[in-house]
Amino acid sequence: MPYRATLHHTVGRYEQFFNDYHYMIAYNPKTKQAYVKKGIYTPEDNDNTGDGRYAPHCALMNTGNIGVAICANYQYNHKTNTSDTYPITAQQLELAFELLAELSIKYNIKIEEIQTHYERDKKLKKPSGKVDIIFLPSYSQVKKEEVGNFIRNKVKWYISKKNKNTLRLI
Numbered sequence: 271m272p273y274r275a276t277l278h279h280t281v282g283r284y285e286q287f288f289n290d291y292h293y294m295i296a297y298n299p300k301t302k303q304a305y306v307k308k309g310i311y312t313p314e315d316n317d318n319t320g321d322g323r324y325a326p327h328c329a330l331m332n333t334g335n336i337g338v339a340i341c342a343n344y345q346y347n348h349k350t351n352t353s354d355t356y357p358i359t360a361q362q363l364e365l366a367f368e369l370l371a372e373l374s375i376k377y378n379i380k381i382e383e384i385q386t387h388y389e390r391d392k393k394l395k396k397p398s399g400k401v402d403i404i405f406l407p408s409y410s411q412v413k414k415e416e417v418g419n420f421i422r423n424k425v426k427w428y429i430s431k432k433n434k435n436t437l438r439l440i
């Protein structure tokens with residue numbers, strides 16, 4: 271059973287998909303709607319990472335770990351911590367909160383086990399300097415070190431509104 275989840279960005283375009291993640295939060299600029307796109311691997315595929323058939327989204331921490339990625343941040347600008355052309359949209363962020371809440375309910379994932387890749391990478395002996403996610407364009411007042419807690423609070427709100435019978439995204 272998955273017991274943790276990690277939020278990423280893809281550093282790609284809004285509808286560019288990668289098999290490294292279980293769920294991607296895409297965005298259609300014409301309709302201004304975000305939507306969930308599933309990758310080729312299921313969360314359960316990461317129960318056992320010894321067979322090579324799993325979503326490899328989080329170096330050294332893939333076991334039992336669900337990878338959710340926001341399709342955005344193409345040509346990431348390390349000065350502004352966002353992208354000039356494909357910044358994370360408010361619609362994507364909101365859908366990411368809701369999706370993480372559904373995963374938490376379905377798999378009984380503890381809220382503190384929902385983390386950004388930035389947070390997980392920092393705990394490694396040799397962090398690789400991941401920057402996903404440290405800036406939320408639609409909540410630009412949230413400081414880098416507070417982004418994880420901000421996300422968990424939003425996820426908690428969705429958890430309080432849902433139950434196992436009202437999941438719609440997974």
Ligand SMILES: [Zn+2]
Pocket residue numbers: 277278279327387400402
């Ligand atoms: Zn990542």
